[in-house]
Amino acid sequence: MSQEYKLKDISSLASVSPYEKREVEVEGIEDGKVLLLNHDGQVHALSPRCTHYGAPLKNGVVTPDGRLTCPWHGACFKISSGDVEDAPALNALNKFDVFEKNGAVYIRATENDIKSGQRDPVLKCAASKAEEKVVVIGGGSGTISTVQTLRELKYPGSITIISTESDYVIDRTKLSKALIPDASKILWRPKEWYEQASIDKVVDEVTSVDFKNKSVSTKSGTKFPYTKLVLATGGIPRNLPLPGFKELGNIFTLRTVEDVQKILGALGDSKRKVVVIGSSFIGMEVGNALRSKEHDVTIVGMENAPMERVMGADVGRIFQRNLEKNGVVFKLSASVEKATPSDDGKTVGAVHLKDGSVLQADVVVLGVGVRPATDFLGDAIKLEKDGSVATDSHFLIPESEDVFAIGDIATFPYNGPGGNGAPVRIEHWNVAQNSGRAVAKAIVHAQRAPVRSASVKQFIPIFWSALGAQLRYCGNTVNGFDDVVLRQPEETKFTAFYTKGETVVAVATMGMDPVMSKCAELMRGGKMVSKKEVKDGVDVLQVGV
Template identity: 65%
Template structure:
């Protein structure tokens, strides 16, 4: 039952518009709430982000009441507490706040104040003829099905995923190598049951778009009125001698993949680990395995992540992870995998084309993913792009297929963020998939409401947390670096001409979140202004949004 609680050290609601303040609640151990004033009204809400618990006092508050977390870009509406943008799934708790007898009080339940969140309203008894089928069980699927229920969709919902688990926080696999599904599943089976969302562990092998039915390998068929394709990506293997024949060579996409890697490492560790690929998966796995193992990263670029971030920033990441003992062979090409002298069935070394031989008790491949769309090629069911992806409209509806949507790693869609100009692009980011799922849910549940645009955001764990927003579908030709790069404390602004199209930062919060909001409004400073020392944190946030 809601009770009245006094706020420590506050005698009046004297916040200015746009101001936010974390305050303590009397009578509740470690009880805190956040006060934020927008449009002349002071709101009280949970003090921490419901994603990974970041303090929201460090976030970015806009004039229309969007509150964006500084860590991973989760965004909330301060008026309702509802989620505006991924990756948060739970909304903020809201509390009545008022002045009385020279003090400030809130009204709420102790458990809710401590939890710093509230449960989304998804309980439903499915009814009617509408049936949504979701192919895939990743971030996009989770964002779609929860948003469908939150937005009042009462029809049937079925998730079909070939993974042996419920939808998971896949980011924890490469960043922390967590193999316990109970620690990475977003929701329990009871949650899905209460929302009347059926979860099926099976693999889709074909879709009949004329009869609106989905067929699986087990021989079952599921009819739909709306279809969401969210099957994600398939990690690339290396078509080189030894990589197909030898064991202890791993891809990383699923919980079983992590379990196999950890089994190969063993409890005693002390293994020689070779990581092939110096992009995000490779760098994260190298960082995660660096403790008590000898880890070597092999990359074709001159610096890690050079293609995305440039060599100057890539060398910052390399230096950072090298402090953990990780070794690098950059500008290198792999020739083959050789068998172990002790066990001819297992890998024993990796040979590079320059003649270098790297001892390897296990190898992890991080050389990219391809869209998992094999099932869409059956009988020419759908015309795919050259890379195997599905072309969609801005609403993520598939071209030529009304009521069919594609999201996440398989979707190529028109990008209208800075520098995009509607360019067709495919973005393999967790946040993009989940936000696209939320957008599709809005199109289905409220078809007369235009989907809300969002700026792509991602993060990576490489000793320190990397934050990134924007996208470079047409590349970038210049970069401005602010901060102290030698200390891995920096903000990198990537420009196409004078337009900033992407921002990467480390230890410079909330630069990324502020930049994402400025991008939404087409108010980012120019590259020249940033080069001359202008800070995005000093730029005001007007209420209008232009994308």
């Protein structure tokens, strides 16, 4: 039951200035804290930590339209309620009544709510008898956000997830960063959560979709009818079509928990020689994680600097130096020729480069990108050249008013800075999650009207990576960039502004929280500073959103 708790070191709500975020202790609760925030003349009391990875929200960004954005990964909450507004958070913040009494400030709460710092926004849902049926194909971040938001918005129909992965949705970002082999440690939601929300999960492989008759067929021979269908099948890691790579063992891609288990099983308990092919974010994260386990790691990349095309050479070399300090070796401007076997003739023994170099290898991990997992669609709809599915800004496919595509398989119009509505496919965790939220809103708000009339809020893509230090990135270079304005180019601290003409189209940071989150909000509101302002030394943290 709720009771009154006094807040320490504050006697008046008037002492909290407009837009101030103040973390205060709660008397009588060990380690109990709340965040006081003055927005639009009213002081609100919220849980003080982001529900995603626990970032201190006192360092977050407050916007005039009542959003509180996490300083680390861009998760956003509604100040008036604590509800989730943007990915990657799934749980809402707890919101507390706050008031003055006898010359002190109090909140009304339960001890558990203060300590937990978050709440599951989904209420229990009885099994539905409604005619509406949503089927979601896939088991990633787009899926969890779609089904959760549907139930948040009290969608009355049945919800079925069809996925080839036996586990419920995991935090896939931790696979490459930490090589966690136990799915139970990285589940976003336990099995019981899906059961309480009346969300069915089927482990099966979708083989075809009948768009005319609105049904999905699977490998087991089962058919699933739908009234709304969400395609969220993600990506398939690419292999190398080179001699040895298909035939030899101990050559792996990384996408699932099972992949992590196989990699760690091949490594065993001894120190091994590992070759990572691809200086992508996945490749570098895996390489860094394996080096931390004392293995000898060499990363092979085709560019002059890691991620040069996406991040620029100067920033790429910062990544490289960070990993080299950890003992990772790089072979750059390199092309792979073939893989040859070890003495057993079955497993990989070496990777050969076109310059004649030979890299001894007990294990090889491929980080050469993914392709859209759309093979099951066959000729049912026209795919883009890269195999993705074209959608409109509501993530609807052109062929149907009832089918959406999100995540790694979706090509959609991007209207962030420099985007100008150009079609883009973005393989970011938070893009899939936010598009899933948007699709759920479109479904619920348009059950008896064309879904194309549903409004959807533009979001700014965000991603993060662990490369010796925490990288944060917002925006997108869909139309390229012609310059990078780099501030404080140190190994673990910098801000990089990617510009196209005078427009800042993307921002990357290390050790500069919450600059990235502030820039994302500026971009979202159309108030991002110009290249000239950046070069003149403007402090984006002081720019109003």
